[in-house]
Amino acid sequence: MTLPLAPPARSRPTARRRPAILSGALWLAPLAFLAVFYFYPLGSLLSLGLSRSAEGPAAPFLEMLASPFLRGIVGFTFGQAALSTALTLLLGLPGAYLLARYSFRGKALLRALTAVPFVMPTLVVAAGFSALLGPRGWLNLALMGLFHLPAPPLQILNTLGAILLAHVFYNTTIVLRMVGDFWSHLDPRLNQAAQTLGASRAHTLFRVTLPLLMPAIAAASLLIFLFDFTSFGVILVLGGPRLTTLEVEIYRQTVSLFNLPLAAALTILQLVFTLGITILYLRLSARVQRPLHLRGGSLTQRPLRGLRERLLAAAMIGVLLTFLVTPLAALAARSFARLEPEAGQPAAPRPAWTLDYYHELGINRRRSLFYTPPAAAIGVSLAYAAATVALALGLGLPAAWSLARGEGSLARRVLDPILMLPLGTSAVSLGLGFIVALDRPPLDLRASPVLVPLAHTLVAFPFVVRSLVPALRSIRPRLRHAAGILGAPPLEVIRRIDVPLVGRGVLVAATFAFLISLGEFGATAVVARPEYPTVPLAIYRFITAPGALNYGQALALSTILMAVCTAGMLGIERLRIAEVGEF
Amino acid sequence: MARRPFALLLLLALLAGCGPRQGRTLTIMTHDSFAVSESIAVAFEAENNVTLRFLVSGDTGEAVNKAVLAAGNPLADVFYGVDNTFLSRALEAEIFEPYDSPLLEQIPDAFELDPTHNALPVDYGDVCLNYDRAYFADRGLEPPGSLEDLLRPEYRGLLVVENPATSSPGLAFLLATIGHFGEEGYLEFWQGLRGNDVLVVNDWETAYRTEFSGSSGRGPRPIVVSYGSSPPFEVMFSPQPPTEAPTAAVVSDGSCFRQIEFVGVLRGTENRDLAEAWIDFMLSVPFQEDMPLQMYVFPVNTEAALDEIFTLHLAVPENPAFVSPEAIAANREAWVEAWTETVLR
Numbered sequence: 001m002t003l004p005l006a007p008p009a010r011s012r013p014t015a016r017r018r019p020a021i022l023s024g025a026l027w028l029a030p031l032a033f034l035a036v037f038y039f040y041p042l043g044s045l046l047s048l049g050l051s052r053s054a055e056g057p058a059a060p061f062l063e064m065l066a067s068p069f070l071r072g073i074v075g076f077t078f079g080q081a082a083l084s085t086a087l088t089l090l091l092g093l094p095g096a097y098l099l100a101r102y103s104f105r106g107k108a109l110l111r112a113l114t115a116v117p118f119v120m121p122t123l124v125v126a127a128g129f130s131a132l133l134g135p136r137g138w139l140n141l142a143l144m145g146l147f148h149l150p151a152p153p154l155q156i157l158n159t160l161g162a163i164l165l166a167h168v169f170y171n172t173t174i175v176l177r178m179v180g181d182f183w184s185h186l187d188p189r190l191n192q193a194a195q196t197l198g199a200s201r202a203h204t205l206f207r208v209t210l211p212l213l214m215p216a217i218a219a220a221s222l223l224i225f226l227f228d229f230t231s232f233g234v235i236l237v238l239g240g241p242r243l244t245t246l247e248v249e250i251y252r253q254t255v256s257l258f259n260l261p262l263a264a265a266l267t268i269l270q271l272v273f274t275l276g277i278t279i280l281y282l283r284l285s286a287r288v289q290r291p292l293h294l295r296g297g298s299l300t301q302r303p304l305r306g307l308r309e310r311l312l313a314a315a316m317i318g319v320l321l322t323f324l325v326t327p328l329a330a331l332a333a334r335s336f337a338r339l340e341p342e343a344g345q346p347a348a349p350r351p352a353w354t355l356d357y358y359h360e361l362g363i364n365r366r367r368s369l370f371y372t373p374p375a376a377a378i379g380v381s382l383a384y385a386a387a388t389v390a391l392a393l394g395l396g397l398p399a400a401w402s403l404a405r406g407e408g409s410l411a412r413r414v415l416d417p418i419l420m421l422p423l424g425t426s427a428v429s430l431g432l433g434f435i436v437a438l439d440r441p442p443l444d445l446r447a448s449p450v451l452v453p454l455a456h457t458l459v460a461f462p463f464v465v466r467s468l469v470p471a472l473r474s475i476r477p478r479l480r481h482a483a484g485i486l487g488a489p490p491l492e493v494i495r496r497i498d499v500p501l502v503g504r505g506v507l508v509a510a511t512f513a514f515l516i517s518l519g520e521f522g523a524t525a526v527v528a529r530p531e532y533p534t535v536p537l538a539i540y541r542f543i544t545a546p547g548a549l550n551y552g553q554a555l556a557l558s559t560i561l562m563a564v565c566t567a568g569m570l571g572i573e574r575l576r577i578a579e580v581g582e583f
Numbered sequence: 584m585a586r587r588p589f590a591l592l593l594l595l596a597l598l599a600g601c602g603p604r605q606g607r608t609l610t611i612m613t614h615d616s617f618a619v620s621e622s623i624a625v626a627f628e629a630e631n632n633v634t635l636r637f638l639v640s641g642d643t644g645e646a647v648n649k650a651v652l653a654a655g656n657p658l659a660d661v662f663y664g665v666d667n668t669f670l671s672r673a674l675e676a677e678i679f680e681p682y683d684s685p686l687l688e689q690i691p692d693a694f695e696l697d698p699t700h701n702a703l704p705v706d707y708g709d710v711c712l713n714y715d716r717a718y719f720a721d722r723g724l725e726p727p728g729s730l731e732d733l734l735r736p737e738y739r740g741l742l743v744v745e746n747p748a749t750s751s752p753g754l755a756f757l758l759a760t761i762g763h764f765g766e767e768g769y770l771e772f773w774q775g776l777r778g779n780d781v782l783v784v785n786d787w788e789t790a791y792r793t794e795f796s797g798s799s800g801r802g803p804r805p806i807v808v809s810y811g812s813s814p815p816f817e818v819m820f821s822p823q824p825p826t827e828a829p830t831a832a833v834v835s836d837g838s839c840f841r842q843i844e845f846v847g848v849l850r851g852t853e854n855r856d857l858a859e860a861w862i863d864f865m866l867s868v869p870f871q872e873d874m875p876l877q878m879y880v881f882p883v884n885t886e887a888a889l890d891e892i893f894t895l896h897l898a899v900p901e902n903p904a905f906v907s908p909e910a911i912a913a914n915r916e917a918w919v920e921a922w923t924e925t926v927l928r
Contacts, residue, residue, distance in 0.1 A: 048652075123788060126788075126789065127788075127792070127793075130789075130792075130793040130800070134793050134800075134802070135793065135794065135802050135803045136793075136800055136801045136802055136803070151803065152803060157784075157789070157793070158784065236749060236785050236786070237785060237786055237788075237789060239785075240783070240784060240785060241746040241748070241749070241783045241784065241785050241923075241927055242927055252748060252749070254648065255642075255644040255645055255648060256644060256748060256749070256915075256919075257915070257916050258648060258651075258672060259916075338799075338822060339799060339800070339801045354822060356822040357822075366618075366620070366876050366877060367620045367621055367622060368618050368619070368620060368621065368877060369618070369619050369620065369621045369623075369624045370618055370619075370637075371621075428641075428645065431641070431645070431649070432648060432649065432652055435649050435652045435653050435658070436652050436653075439653065439656055446653070446658045447610065447636075447638050447658050447659070525615060525641050525645075526640060526641040526645060526649075529637070529638065529639065530617070530637050530639045531637070540615070541615070543788055543792075544615075544616070544787075544788065545820075545879070546791075546810070546812070546813055546816035546817070546820060546879060547799075547816045547817055547819060547820020547821065548798065548799035548817070548820060548821050548822065549820035549821060549822055550820050551792060551798075551799050551800075552799070552822070
């Protein structure tokens with residue numbers, strides 16, 4: 001069955017030359033940024049590492065290729081990433097559908113809550129899963145109490161299951177946002193037309209909806225896969241000592257063993273994989289991209305009707321909440337609870353409720369120089385996040401704009417994959433690279449807090465570009481042509497056509513930059529100054545200190561971080577409502 | 584949108600510390616566990632007419648690596664926090680300049696692992712077995728008294744340890760077994776532990792908070808590898824401090840490993856005089872007495888007194904197991920690899 005879609009953009013005649021020059025100019029800033037703050041530091045570290053090899057720079061590569069242990073690690077890294085991505089899509093796509101097509105009460109809150117996992121530090125998430133599923137988690141406590149069991153029946157920590165669960169927990173929001181947003185602007189009349197022409201619902205889904213969604217699904221899958229592929233904290237804390245990925249091995253070789261030659265070889269291997277995965281994605285996505293007639297959300301969404309729809313929606317919301325919100329809720333609950341051992345019955349402790357941990361957060365009991373009141377840490381986090389959003393959008397917009405225009409151009413083939421490389425680079429390599437490379441004026445930034453938003457921008461940049469490109473590319477060339485024919489100068493076309501249509505893409509991009517900065521830990525820990533700790537750093541200080549009071553404060557501060565994130569997301573939701581009318 | 588670049592500039596100006604500053608600045612590079620009382624730091628600043636700037640550079644391993652990569656063109660004037668498991672890496676890279684502090688006289692020779700005085704000892708902490716007192720009391724079971732005891736059948740499935748490849752107390756406990764049983768015997772001991780159902784996790788937080796029954800997480804296992812100082816801190820950092828610690832440390836001969844942390848003047852500093860003053864200050868009684876509550880480690884200066892909470896609840900091993908920094912540097916990878924082979928695969 002064929003549908004009356006607009007033919008692919010490349011068959012239309014477009015003025016090539018001027019955009020090519022323009023596109024080159026647009027690349028200058030982002031490329032200069034990457035060159036100075038990414039390629040130069042990383043390249044310096046890698047060349048230093050390889051030059052330290054006693055048997056020549058090729059030796060560590062040969063060692064790597066010959067080791068069956070490392071081959072096993074590579075296999076596991078790919079396997080867990082593929083499984084995690086598939087499971088994340090399985091959970092995320094129905095959720096994206098619900099959010100894209102229906103309007104219901106509490107939807108803004110649901111959207112906001114599903115973003116919270118993205119900002120939580122790994123140690124806190126691990127604590128959340130322990131509080132829910134651990135040997136003394138709420139679930140095991142309930143089961144032990146219910147069935148009078150002597151030992152916890154559920155054993156999930158230190159298994160592949162825990163890794164998959166945590167990855168789904170972290171990344172589902174990428175599907176909800178990137179796919180859900182694109183979906184909400186697809187014209188529902190296409191489906192109605194298909195069904196009027198006799199197609200079944202399943203047929204319509206597989207032949208019309210999913211193909212149209214493919215660009216967004218592919219972009220989300222790429223980001224999720226790369227996140228899972230280079231996952232560090234989740235593997236280390238929840239996977240336990242037997243499960244190791246490439247990223248964890250790079251950290252081990254760099255930090256514990258200081259084997260810089262082998263670490264350099266492994267880093268290059270991981271970059272090659274990142275590049276390969278990205279190129280594969282670009283090949284695939286070139287085939288599925290179509291210009292579409294996008295519609296405002298108000299035209300594509302309707303309230304839930306009938307019992308069946310309501311029940312299905314309730315079930316979907318229930319599943320989303322179970323996976324994304326219960327570990328956080330368990331953690332928040334524990335920040336108000338003290339586990340009292342019962343005399344003579346140490347196997348089944350009972351919680352007692354308390355506000356002690358919150359109260360304690362506001363007191364500098366030890367009169368420490370580095371004591372930070374929670375409000376100050378939140379202020380630092382928000383300031384870094386604002387800087388990251390500004391930097392990432394300032395650099396990402398021109399890059400995405402020229403990528404979207406320059407179909408099949410040099411930019412698209414060579415520069416696009418390069419943008420994704422920071423996602424495939426471990427924070428510890430980058431931190432050491434800064435030390436090796438940025439050590440002379442005017443770039444002696446080794447001790448500067450400016451490194452924090454710079455490092456955050458490197459991670460956020462790929463997200464910004466990936467969120468913007470599908471939105472920019474889906475603008476129908478006809479609209480721009482029409483404007484041109486009617487006499488609008490090129491800048492006017494951009495202002496009147498591109499800017500309003502791209503608004504929603506910018507919003508998704510800004511959201512990701514905000515969330516990434518709010519939650520980033522690895523790079524921040526290596527470059528931050530103790531006087532200006534972000535909330536995740538302050539949490540880390542509590543969680544690594546001894547005693548119940550410190551642990552309770554870590555959980556209390558995590559709960560505050562959740563609240564800040566939810567409030568921030570609800571604020572962004574308000575902007576979304578304002579933007580709908582622009583279509 | 585238009586306001587964002589302005590916000591960025593404001594932030595950068597703020598963070599660059601553009602406020603008026605007088606006198607000189609001394610930069611101290613350290614790991615993420617560093618902390619000090621405000622009054623102590625302010626006293627040093629006033630006495631020396633100097634502004635202190637602290638550079639926290641990740642965990643011990645990350646911080647040492649950064650100092651090593653910047654050797655000769657240092658980020659700071661002083662580096663604090665290299666421990667005896669990383670000491671050889673720092674000394675081989677020659678990150679320090681030697682300094683014969685007059686305060687070394689007040690520090691026992693046993694702590695001076697670097698006779699060239701490039702690295703000066705500041706504090707120590709012991710990694711020891713901890714157990715849940717209530718668990719053993721309720722069952723009328725004798726708590727473990729030594730490493731050998733862990734192999735007894737009545738302790739089957741009771742112990743949780745950290746992975747030495749990823750955790751600093753995990754590595755310290757592995758070194759304790761190597762110091763105690765020797766290079767010939769430690770793997771046999773670990774084989775025995777594996778047979779007795781030892782649980783290995785990657786980090787101290789999971790071991791102590793989630794799996795150990797004696798701390799706030801109330802996990803299922805009553806014996807854990809933690810610090811000799813954990814029992815007093817269980818008392819201190821409790822919402823309602825109990826009169827007796829809920830946990831206890833095993834401190835019999837050869838069952839603990841002592842982590843000693845060092846400070847040194849970074850080679851290439853332009854503030855040598857201030858760096859020396861700061862090191863003397865760290866080794867002097869006021870700073871030494873401030874450390875236990877700030878960093879959970881203990882003074883090496885014999886004249887520093889301990890808070891009552893420690894004299895009541897802290898057990899210090901008289902003869903911890905010993906492995907030299909040179910041996911650790913030379914064999915670390917091989918030992919961890921052999922351990923992984925024996926316990927995990």
